[in-house]
Amino acid sequence: MTMEIQGQTDVGRQRDTNQDEIDFKRLDENTAAVVLADGMGGVAGGATASTVAVEAFSDHIASGNWDAEPKSTVRSAVETAQTAVNEEAKTDPKLANMGCTLVGGLVVDDTVVLANVGDSRAYEIDDEAVQLTTDQTVANELVKKGELDPGKVDDHQMSHVLQQSIGSTDDLEPEFVHQQIHGRLLLCSDGLTNELDDRQVANLGEGSPLEDACDELIDAANSEGGSDNISVILVSSDE
Template structure:
Protein backbone atom coordinates (compact mmCIF):
# COMPACT_ATOMS: atom_id res chain seq x y z
CA UNK A 1 0.00 0.00 0.00
CA UNK A 2 1.48 3.32 -1.04
CA UNK A 3 1.72 6.42 1.14
CA UNK A 4 -1.44 8.49 1.21
CA UNK A 5 -3.79 5.60 0.48
CA UNK A 6 -6.33 4.10 2.86
CA UNK A 7 -7.82 0.62 2.72
CA UNK A 8 -11.60 0.69 2.50
CA UNK A 9 -14.23 -2.03 2.26
CA UNK A 10 -17.08 -2.06 -0.22
CA UNK A 11 -19.80 -4.45 -1.30
CA UNK A 12 -19.75 -5.85 -4.82
CA UNK A 13 -23.01 -7.53 -5.78
CA UNK A 14 -24.96 -9.55 -8.29
CA UNK A 15 -28.74 -9.95 -8.21
CA UNK A 16 -31.24 -12.11 -10.05
CA UNK A 17 -34.99 -12.62 -9.96
CA UNK A 18 -37.26 -15.26 -11.54
CA UNK A 19 -41.03 -15.60 -11.75
CA UNK A 20 -40.88 -19.28 -10.75
CA UNK A 21 -42.85 -22.20 -12.18
CA UNK A 22 -46.33 -21.36 -10.83
CA UNK A 23 -47.00 -17.60 -10.79
CA UNK A 24 -47.95 -15.65 -13.92
CA UNK A 25 -46.26 -12.46 -12.76
CA UNK A 26 -43.09 -11.62 -10.87
CA UNK A 27 -43.95 -9.24 -8.01
CA UNK A 28 -40.42 -9.41 -6.60
CA UNK A 29 -37.79 -6.85 -7.45
CA UNK A 30 -34.32 -5.90 -6.23
CA UNK A 31 -32.07 -2.86 -6.03
CA UNK A 32 -28.27 -2.68 -6.18
CA UNK A 33 -26.13 0.45 -5.87
CA UNK A 34 -22.55 -0.58 -5.07
CA UNK A 35 -21.23 2.98 -5.03
CA UNK A 36 -23.69 4.08 -2.35
CA UNK A 37 -23.67 0.76 -0.50
CA UNK A 38 -27.38 -0.03 -0.84
CA UNK A 39 -28.71 -3.51 -1.64
CA UNK A 40 -32.36 -4.51 -1.23
CA UNK A 41 -34.86 -7.23 -2.07
CA UNK A 42 -38.59 -6.52 -2.18
CA UNK A 43 -41.40 -9.10 -2.38
CA UNK A 44 -44.64 -7.45 -3.40
CA UNK A 45 -48.11 -8.57 -2.29
CA UNK A 46 -51.48 -7.69 -3.73
CA UNK A 47 -53.97 -8.68 -6.37
CA UNK A 48 -53.20 -8.58 -10.09
CA UNK A 49 -50.28 -6.19 -10.61
CA UNK A 50 -50.58 -4.47 -7.22
CA UNK A 51 -47.67 -6.30 -5.60
CA UNK A 52 -45.40 -5.43 -8.51
CA UNK A 53 -46.46 -1.80 -8.22
CA UNK A 54 -45.62 -1.74 -4.51
CA UNK A 55 -42.18 -3.33 -4.84
CA UNK A 56 -41.44 -1.13 -7.85
CA UNK A 57 -42.30 2.04 -5.92
CA UNK A 58 -39.83 1.09 -3.20
CA UNK A 59 -37.13 0.47 -5.79
CA UNK A 60 -37.90 3.83 -7.37
CA UNK A 61 -37.57 5.61 -4.03
CA UNK A 62 -34.25 3.92 -3.23
CA UNK A 63 -32.86 5.08 -6.57
CA UNK A 64 -33.04 8.71 -5.37
CA UNK A 65 -30.53 8.20 -2.53
CA UNK A 66 -27.55 10.55 -2.79
CA UNK A 67 -23.93 9.72 -1.98
CA UNK A 68 -23.93 9.29 1.83
CA UNK A 69 -21.68 11.34 4.10
CA UNK A 70 -21.65 8.76 6.90
CA UNK A 71 -23.18 5.46 7.93
CA UNK A 72 -25.81 7.37 9.90
CA UNK A 73 -26.63 9.55 6.90
CA UNK A 74 -27.08 6.47 4.73
CA UNK A 75 -29.47 4.86 7.22
CA UNK A 76 -31.42 8.11 7.58
CA UNK A 77 -31.72 8.45 3.80
CA UNK A 78 -32.97 4.89 3.35
CA UNK A 79 -35.53 5.19 6.14
CA UNK A 80 -36.73 8.49 4.67
CA UNK A 81 -37.10 7.00 1.20
CA UNK A 82 -39.14 4.11 2.60
CA UNK A 83 -41.51 6.54 4.32
CA UNK A 84 -42.00 8.23 0.94
CA UNK A 85 -42.52 4.84 -0.72
CA UNK A 86 -45.17 3.89 1.85
CA UNK A 87 -47.10 7.09 1.11
CA UNK A 88 -46.91 6.43 -2.63
CA UNK A 89 -48.06 2.82 -2.18
CA UNK A 90 -51.04 3.92 -0.11
CA UNK A 91 -51.95 6.53 -2.73
CA UNK A 92 -51.73 3.89 -5.47
CA UNK A 93 -53.87 1.51 -3.40
CA UNK A 94 -56.54 4.17 -2.92
CA UNK A 95 -56.64 4.76 -6.68
CA UNK A 96 -57.09 1.00 -7.15
CA UNK A 97 -60.35 1.07 -5.15
CA UNK A 98 -58.56 0.41 -1.87
CA UNK A 99 -57.17 -2.99 -2.88
CA UNK A 100 -54.46 -4.25 -0.49
CA UNK A 101 -51.03 -3.36 -1.81
CA UNK A 102 -47.69 -3.73 -0.07
CA UNK A 103 -44.22 -5.21 -0.12
CA UNK A 104 -41.60 -6.68 2.15
CA UNK A 105 -38.07 -5.32 2.20
CA UNK A 106 -34.74 -6.74 3.27
CA UNK A 107 -31.90 -4.27 2.83
CA UNK A 108 -28.17 -4.29 3.46
CA UNK A 109 -26.42 -0.94 3.85
CA UNK A 110 -22.62 -0.67 3.84
CA UNK A 111 -20.41 2.31 4.61
CA UNK A 112 -16.70 2.10 5.40
CA UNK A 113 -16.32 -0.83 7.77
CA UNK A 114 -19.93 -0.66 8.99
CA UNK A 115 -23.10 -2.40 7.87
CA UNK A 116 -26.75 -2.29 8.81
CA UNK A 117 -29.63 -4.59 7.91
CA UNK A 118 -33.08 -3.07 7.71
CA UNK A 119 -36.22 -5.10 7.06
CA UNK A 120 -39.97 -5.54 7.29
CA UNK A 121 -41.63 -8.84 6.42
CA UNK A 122 -40.15 -12.23 5.63
CA UNK A 123 -37.47 -11.42 3.06
CA UNK A 124 -34.11 -12.15 4.67
CA UNK A 125 -30.46 -11.15 4.99
CA UNK A 126 -27.81 -13.75 5.78
CA UNK A 127 -24.11 -13.31 6.48
CA UNK A 128 -21.62 -15.98 5.47
CA UNK A 129 -18.38 -15.50 7.43
CA UNK A 130 -15.54 -17.96 8.03
CA UNK A 131 -17.62 -20.81 6.63
CA UNK A 132 -20.57 -20.13 8.96
CA UNK A 133 -24.01 -18.99 7.82
CA UNK A 134 -25.94 -16.62 10.10
CA UNK A 135 -29.44 -15.28 9.54
CA UNK A 136 -29.27 -11.60 10.51
CA UNK A 137 -32.98 -10.90 10.12
CA UNK A 138 -35.98 -12.42 11.88
CA UNK A 139 -39.16 -13.04 9.89
CA UNK A 140 -42.08 -10.76 10.65
CA UNK A 141 -44.75 -13.46 10.26
CA UNK A 142 -47.52 -15.00 12.32
CA UNK A 143 -45.61 -18.28 12.26
CA UNK A 144 -42.43 -16.71 13.67
CA UNK A 145 -44.42 -15.02 16.43
CA UNK A 146 -45.83 -18.42 17.45
CA UNK A 147 -42.34 -19.92 17.40
CA UNK A 148 -41.07 -17.08 19.59
CA UNK A 149 -43.95 -17.72 22.00
CA UNK A 150 -43.10 -21.46 21.96
CA UNK A 151 -46.60 -22.28 20.76
CA UNK A 152 -45.23 -24.19 17.76
CA UNK A 153 -41.78 -25.51 16.89
CA UNK A 154 -39.59 -24.37 14.00
CA UNK A 155 -40.43 -27.59 12.15
CA UNK A 156 -44.16 -27.09 12.73
CA UNK A 157 -43.89 -23.53 11.44
CA UNK A 158 -42.77 -24.86 8.04
CA UNK A 159 -46.20 -26.42 7.48
CA UNK A 160 -48.27 -23.91 9.48
CA UNK A 161 -51.34 -22.91 7.44
CA UNK A 162 -50.70 -19.17 7.91
CA UNK A 163 -46.90 -19.30 7.61
CA UNK A 164 -46.92 -16.77 4.75
CA UNK A 165 -48.97 -14.15 6.62
CA UNK A 166 -46.62 -11.25 7.35
CA UNK A 167 -47.02 -8.88 10.28
CA UNK A 168 -44.92 -6.02 8.93
CA UNK A 169 -44.68 -4.54 5.45
CA UNK A 170 -44.40 -1.32 3.50
CA UNK A 171 -48.04 -0.61 2.70
CA UNK A 172 -50.87 -3.18 3.04
CA UNK A 173 -52.54 -0.84 5.56
CA UNK A 174 -49.84 -1.58 8.15
CA UNK A 175 -47.84 0.94 10.14
CA UNK A 176 -44.27 1.21 8.87
CA UNK A 177 -42.19 -0.66 11.45
CA UNK A 178 -38.64 -1.29 10.30
CA UNK A 179 -36.28 -3.46 12.30
CA UNK A 180 -32.56 -2.69 12.17
CA UNK A 181 -29.41 -4.53 13.21
CA UNK A 182 -25.86 -3.32 12.62
CA UNK A 183 -22.27 -4.45 12.93
CA UNK A 184 -18.78 -4.35 11.46
CA UNK A 185 -17.73 -5.61 8.06
CA UNK A 186 -14.77 -7.90 7.54
CA UNK A 187 -12.82 -8.53 4.38
CA UNK A 188 -14.23 -11.69 2.81
CA UNK A 189 -17.74 -11.41 4.24
CA UNK A 190 -20.44 -12.65 1.89
CA UNK A 191 -24.06 -11.59 2.33
CA UNK A 192 -27.19 -13.14 0.85
CA UNK A 193 -30.42 -11.17 0.49
CA UNK A 194 -33.45 -13.12 -0.67
CA UNK A 195 -37.22 -13.36 -0.89
CA UNK A 196 -39.07 -16.26 0.69
CA UNK A 197 -39.27 -17.92 -2.69
CA UNK A 198 -35.71 -19.07 -1.97
CA UNK A 199 -35.94 -20.01 1.70
CA UNK A 200 -39.25 -21.75 1.18
CA UNK A 201 -37.37 -24.39 -0.79
CA UNK A 202 -33.74 -24.37 0.38
CA UNK A 203 -32.68 -24.83 4.01
CA UNK A 204 -29.54 -23.43 5.64
CA UNK A 205 -27.18 -26.34 4.81
CA UNK A 206 -28.11 -26.07 1.14
CA UNK A 207 -27.69 -22.28 1.16
CA UNK A 208 -24.27 -22.79 2.74
CA UNK A 209 -23.23 -25.20 0.00
CA UNK A 210 -24.01 -22.61 -2.66
CA UNK A 211 -22.28 -19.78 -0.79
CA UNK A 212 -19.07 -21.71 -0.08
CA UNK A 213 -17.42 -20.87 -3.36
CA UNK A 214 -17.95 -19.41 -6.78
CA UNK A 215 -18.17 -16.04 -8.43
CA UNK A 216 -21.04 -13.73 -7.58
CA UNK A 217 -23.04 -14.36 -10.75
CA UNK A 218 -22.54 -18.13 -10.62
CA UNK A 219 -23.58 -18.25 -6.95
CA UNK A 220 -26.72 -16.18 -7.55
CA UNK A 221 -27.68 -18.30 -10.56
CA UNK A 222 -27.06 -21.51 -8.61
CA UNK A 223 -29.36 -20.35 -5.82
CA UNK A 224 -32.13 -19.40 -8.24
CA UNK A 225 -31.83 -22.71 -10.08
CA UNK A 226 -31.80 -24.56 -6.76
CA UNK A 227 -35.15 -23.05 -5.81
CA UNK A 228 -36.58 -23.76 -9.27
CA UNK A 229 -35.36 -27.35 -9.18
CA UNK A 230 -37.01 -27.76 -5.77
CA UNK A 231 -40.40 -26.72 -7.14
CA UNK A 232 -40.24 -22.97 -7.79
CA UNK A 233 -43.66 -22.40 -6.20
CA UNK A 234 -43.11 -18.64 -5.78
CA UNK A 235 -41.22 -15.75 -7.30
CA UNK A 236 -37.60 -16.02 -6.20
CA UNK A 237 -35.04 -13.23 -5.87
CA UNK A 238 -31.47 -13.18 -4.59
CA UNK A 239 -28.62 -10.71 -4.23
CA UNK A 240 -25.16 -11.98 -3.32
CA UNK A 241 -22.82 -9.32 -1.91
CA UNK A 242 -19.07 -9.84 -1.44
CA UNK A 243 -17.11 -7.48 0.79
CA UNK A 244 -13.75 -6.64 -0.75
CA UNK A 245 -11.15 -3.92 -0.41
CA UNK A 246 -10.81 -0.81 -2.49
CA UNK A 247 -8.06 1.78 -2.28
CA UNK A 248 -8.71 5.50 -2.03
CA UNK A 249 -6.04 8.12 -2.26
CA UNK A 250 -7.88 10.61 -0.03
CA UNK A 251 -9.74 8.30 2.35
CA UNK A 252 -13.14 8.94 0.80
CA UNK A 253 -15.38 5.99 0.08
CA UNK A 254 -15.20 4.81 -3.51
Protein backbone atom coordinates in the same frame (compact mmCIF):
# COMPACT_ATOMS: atom_id res chain seq x y z
CA MET B 1 -11.29 -2.97 0.13
CA THR B 2 -12.99 -4.11 -3.08
CA MET B 3 -16.77 -4.36 -3.18
CA GLU B 4 -18.69 -6.47 -5.68
CA ILE B 5 -22.48 -6.66 -6.14
CA GLN B 6 -24.65 -8.92 -8.26
CA GLY B 7 -28.36 -9.70 -8.29
CA GLN B 8 -30.90 -11.68 -10.22
CA THR B 9 -34.65 -12.24 -10.19
CA ASP B 10 -36.54 -15.13 -11.79
CA VAL B 11 -40.23 -15.92 -12.25
CA GLY B 12 -39.79 -19.50 -11.02
CA ARG B 13 -41.55 -22.51 -12.47
CA GLN B 14 -45.10 -22.18 -11.20
CA ARG B 15 -45.95 -18.49 -11.58
CA ASP B 16 -46.93 -16.61 -14.72
CA THR B 17 -45.60 -13.23 -13.58
CA ASN B 18 -42.75 -11.98 -11.43
CA GLN B 19 -43.88 -9.77 -8.53
CA ASP B 20 -40.40 -9.51 -7.03
CA GLU B 21 -38.27 -6.43 -7.61
CA ILE B 22 -34.60 -5.76 -6.86
CA ASP B 23 -32.20 -2.86 -7.14
CA PHE B 24 -28.55 -2.46 -6.24
CA LYS B 25 -26.10 0.30 -6.91
CA ARG B 26 -22.69 1.39 -5.77
CA LEU B 27 -22.69 4.82 -4.12
CA ASP B 28 -18.94 5.09 -3.85
CA GLU B 29 -15.97 2.72 -3.92
CA ASN B 30 -16.85 1.12 -0.57
CA THR B 31 -20.59 1.74 -0.23
CA ALA B 32 -23.61 0.13 -1.89
CA ALA B 33 -27.36 0.54 -1.67
CA VAL B 34 -29.34 -2.71 -1.94
CA VAL B 35 -33.05 -3.46 -1.78
CA LEU B 36 -35.37 -6.38 -2.57
CA ALA B 37 -39.17 -6.58 -2.39
CA ASP B 38 -41.76 -9.33 -2.87
CA GLY B 39 -45.21 -8.12 -3.88
CA MET B 40 -48.67 -9.24 -2.79
CA GLY B 41 -52.24 -8.25 -3.50
CA GLY B 42 -53.03 -9.76 -6.88
CA VAL B 43 -50.97 -9.83 -10.05
CA ALA B 44 -51.20 -6.11 -10.82
CA GLY B 45 -51.08 -4.99 -7.20
CA GLY B 46 -48.16 -7.13 -6.12
CA ALA B 47 -45.97 -6.16 -9.04
CA THR B 48 -46.86 -2.50 -8.65
CA ALA B 49 -46.23 -2.45 -4.91
CA SER B 50 -42.79 -4.02 -5.15
CA THR B 51 -41.75 -1.80 -8.07
CA VAL B 52 -42.94 1.40 -6.39
CA ALA B 53 -41.41 0.48 -3.03
CA VAL B 54 -38.02 -0.46 -4.44
CA GLU B 55 -37.80 2.66 -6.59
CA ALA B 56 -38.79 4.97 -3.72
CA PHE B 57 -36.47 3.27 -1.24
CA SER B 58 -33.49 3.16 -3.58
CA ASP B 59 -33.90 6.76 -4.76
CA HIS B 60 -34.18 8.00 -1.18
CA ILE B 61 -31.01 6.18 -0.14
CA ALA B 62 -29.03 7.45 -3.12
CA SER B 63 -30.14 11.07 -2.66
CA GLY B 64 -29.94 11.11 1.13
CA ASN B 65 -27.18 11.87 3.61
CA TRP B 66 -26.12 8.21 3.61
CA ASP B 67 -22.42 8.82 4.23
CA ALA B 68 -22.95 10.82 7.45
CA GLU B 69 -26.22 9.33 8.73
CA PRO B 70 -26.62 5.76 7.41
CA LYS B 71 -29.10 4.63 10.10
CA SER B 72 -31.47 7.56 9.77
CA THR B 73 -31.22 7.42 5.96
CA VAL B 74 -32.32 3.78 5.90
CA ARG B 75 -35.08 4.46 8.42
CA SER B 76 -36.50 7.36 6.42
CA ALA B 77 -36.17 5.35 3.19
CA VAL B 78 -38.60 2.77 4.60
CA GLU B 79 -41.05 5.55 5.45
CA THR B 80 -40.67 6.94 1.94
CA ALA B 81 -41.41 3.52 0.42
CA GLN B 82 -44.48 3.13 2.62
CA THR B 83 -45.82 6.54 1.59
CA ALA B 84 -45.14 5.89 -2.10
CA VAL B 85 -47.03 2.57 -2.10
CA ASN B 86 -49.96 4.05 -0.18
CA GLU B 87 -50.21 6.98 -2.58
CA GLU B 88 -50.04 4.70 -5.62
CA ALA B 89 -52.79 2.50 -4.17
CA LYS B 90 -55.16 5.48 -4.20
CA THR B 91 -54.86 5.84 -7.97
CA ASP B 92 -56.74 2.65 -8.87
CA PRO B 93 -59.31 0.59 -6.90
CA LYS B 94 -57.61 -2.59 -8.16
CA LEU B 95 -54.51 -1.61 -6.18
CA ALA B 96 -56.32 -0.94 -2.90
CA ASN B 97 -54.97 -3.96 -0.99
CA MET B 98 -51.51 -4.16 -2.49
CA GLY B 99 -48.37 -4.45 -0.42
CA CYS B 100 -44.92 -5.99 -0.37
CA THR B 101 -42.09 -7.19 1.78
CA LEU B 102 -38.89 -5.17 1.77
CA VAL B 103 -35.34 -5.84 2.91
CA GLY B 104 -32.59 -3.40 2.07
CA GLY B 105 -30.27 -0.63 3.09
CA LEU B 106 -26.59 0.20 3.00
CA VAL B 107 -23.43 -1.88 2.89
CA VAL B 108 -20.45 0.20 4.02
CA ASP B 109 -17.18 -1.74 3.79
CA ASP B 110 -17.92 -4.79 5.96
CA THR B 111 -20.86 -3.29 7.86
CA VAL B 112 -24.55 -3.51 6.97
CA VAL B 113 -27.36 -1.15 7.94
CA LEU B 114 -30.59 -2.84 6.88
CA ALA B 115 -34.33 -2.47 7.28
CA ASN B 116 -36.63 -5.48 7.13
CA VAL B 117 -40.40 -5.58 6.65
CA GLY B 118 -42.10 -8.95 6.10
CA ASP B 119 -40.40 -12.27 5.37
CA SER B 120 -37.79 -11.61 2.73
CA ARG B 121 -34.41 -12.19 4.35
CA ALA B 122 -30.82 -11.08 4.79
CA TYR B 123 -28.07 -13.63 5.47
CA GLU B 124 -24.39 -13.52 6.26
CA ILE B 125 -22.70 -16.30 4.26
CA ASP B 126 -19.39 -17.35 5.79
CA ASP B 127 -19.02 -21.15 5.80
CA GLU B 128 -22.63 -21.24 7.02
CA ALA B 129 -25.73 -19.14 6.39
CA VAL B 130 -26.62 -16.96 9.38
CA GLN B 131 -29.98 -15.22 9.11
CA LEU B 132 -29.60 -11.54 10.04
CA THR B 133 -33.31 -10.68 9.89
CA THR B 134 -36.38 -12.12 11.58
CA ASP B 135 -39.42 -13.06 9.52
CA GLN B 136 -42.26 -10.74 10.56
CA THR B 137 -44.98 -13.40 10.46
CA VAL B 138 -47.88 -14.38 12.70
CA ALA B 139 -46.06 -17.62 13.58
CA ASN B 140 -42.99 -15.75 14.81
CA GLU B 141 -45.22 -13.39 16.77
CA LEU B 142 -46.64 -16.44 18.54
CA VAL B 143 -43.08 -17.49 19.38
CA LYS B 144 -42.42 -14.08 20.95
CA LYS B 145 -45.53 -14.51 23.10
CA GLY B 146 -44.41 -17.95 24.20
CA GLU B 147 -47.37 -19.61 22.47
CA LEU B 148 -45.38 -21.55 19.87
CA ASP B 149 -42.18 -23.59 20.00
CA PRO B 150 -39.52 -21.99 17.72
CA GLY B 151 -38.83 -25.39 16.20
CA LYS B 152 -42.40 -25.62 14.93
CA VAL B 153 -42.51 -22.29 13.08
CA ASP B 154 -41.79 -23.66 9.59
CA ASP B 155 -44.65 -26.17 9.79
CA HIS B 156 -47.18 -23.79 11.33
CA GLN B 157 -50.17 -22.71 9.25
CA MET B 158 -49.33 -19.05 9.97
CA SER B 159 -45.66 -19.32 8.98
CA HIS B 160 -46.22 -17.26 5.81
CA VAL B 161 -48.94 -14.91 7.08
CA LEU B 162 -47.25 -11.54 7.36
CA GLN B 163 -47.46 -9.41 10.48
CA GLN B 164 -45.87 -6.44 8.68
CA SER B 165 -45.76 -5.33 5.04
CA ILE B 166 -45.11 -2.15 3.10
CA GLY B 167 -48.44 -0.61 2.08
CA SER B 168 -50.68 -3.09 3.88
CA THR B 169 -49.72 -2.25 7.48
CA ASP B 170 -50.80 1.11 8.91
CA ASP B 171 -48.56 1.19 11.99
CA LEU B 172 -45.38 -0.02 10.34
CA GLU B 173 -42.69 -1.40 12.67
CA PRO B 174 -39.64 -2.29 10.58
CA GLU B 175 -36.82 -4.38 11.99
CA PHE B 176 -33.40 -2.75 11.77
CA VAL B 177 -30.06 -4.56 11.57
CA HIS B 178 -26.72 -2.82 12.06
CA GLN B 179 -23.70 -5.06 12.32
CA GLN B 180 -20.37 -6.08 10.89
CA ILE B 181 -20.37 -9.07 8.58
CA HIS B 182 -17.72 -11.50 7.38
CA GLY B 183 -17.98 -13.17 4.01
CA ARG B 184 -20.90 -12.37 1.74
CA LEU B 185 -24.21 -10.63 2.30
CA LEU B 186 -27.25 -12.29 0.73
CA LEU B 187 -30.68 -10.70 0.34
CA CYS B 188 -33.40 -13.02 -0.93
CA SER B 189 -37.13 -13.47 -1.32
CA ASP B 190 -38.95 -16.44 0.14
CA GLY B 191 -39.02 -18.06 -3.29
CA LEU B 192 -35.44 -19.07 -2.48
CA THR B 193 -35.80 -20.05 1.18
CA ASN B 194 -39.06 -21.95 0.67
CA GLU B 195 -37.13 -24.36 -1.55
CA LEU B 196 -33.65 -24.44 0.03
CA ASP B 197 -32.56 -24.85 3.63
CA ASP B 198 -29.79 -22.77 5.21
CA ARG B 199 -27.16 -25.44 4.59
CA GLN B 200 -27.93 -25.47 0.87
CA VAL B 201 -27.93 -21.67 0.76
CA ALA B 202 -24.48 -21.59 2.37
CA ASN B 203 -22.96 -24.25 0.12
CA LEU B 204 -24.35 -23.14 -3.23
CA GLY B 205 -22.04 -20.78 -5.05
CA GLU B 206 -19.36 -21.04 -2.37
CA GLY B 207 -16.13 -19.82 -3.94
CA SER B 208 -17.86 -18.92 -7.22
CA PRO B 209 -17.91 -15.42 -8.69
CA LEU B 210 -21.01 -13.56 -7.49
CA GLU B 211 -22.81 -13.71 -10.83
CA ASP B 212 -22.33 -17.47 -11.00
CA ALA B 213 -23.39 -17.84 -7.36
CA CYS B 214 -26.66 -16.00 -8.10
CA ASP B 215 -27.31 -18.36 -11.00
CA GLU B 216 -26.57 -21.41 -8.87
CA LEU B 217 -28.95 -20.33 -6.09
CA ILE B 218 -31.80 -19.63 -8.49
CA ASP B 219 -31.21 -22.79 -10.52
CA ALA B 220 -31.25 -24.87 -7.34
CA ALA B 221 -34.50 -23.30 -6.12
CA ASN B 222 -36.09 -23.99 -9.49
CA SER B 223 -34.82 -27.57 -9.40
CA GLU B 224 -36.57 -28.02 -6.05
CA GLY B 225 -39.87 -26.88 -7.54
CA GLY B 226 -39.62 -23.14 -8.18
CA SER B 227 -43.02 -22.59 -6.56
CA ASP B 228 -42.62 -18.80 -6.31
CA ASN B 229 -40.64 -15.94 -7.80
CA ILE B 230 -36.99 -16.15 -6.77
CA SER B 231 -34.75 -13.13 -6.18
CA VAL B 232 -31.24 -12.76 -4.79
CA ILE B 233 -28.68 -10.01 -4.26
CA LEU B 234 -25.11 -10.86 -3.23
CA VAL B 235 -22.52 -8.40 -1.92
CA SER B 236 -18.89 -9.19 -1.22
CA SER B 237 -16.29 -6.88 0.31
CA ASP B 238 -12.70 -8.15 0.16
CA GLU B 239 -9.44 -6.65 1.35
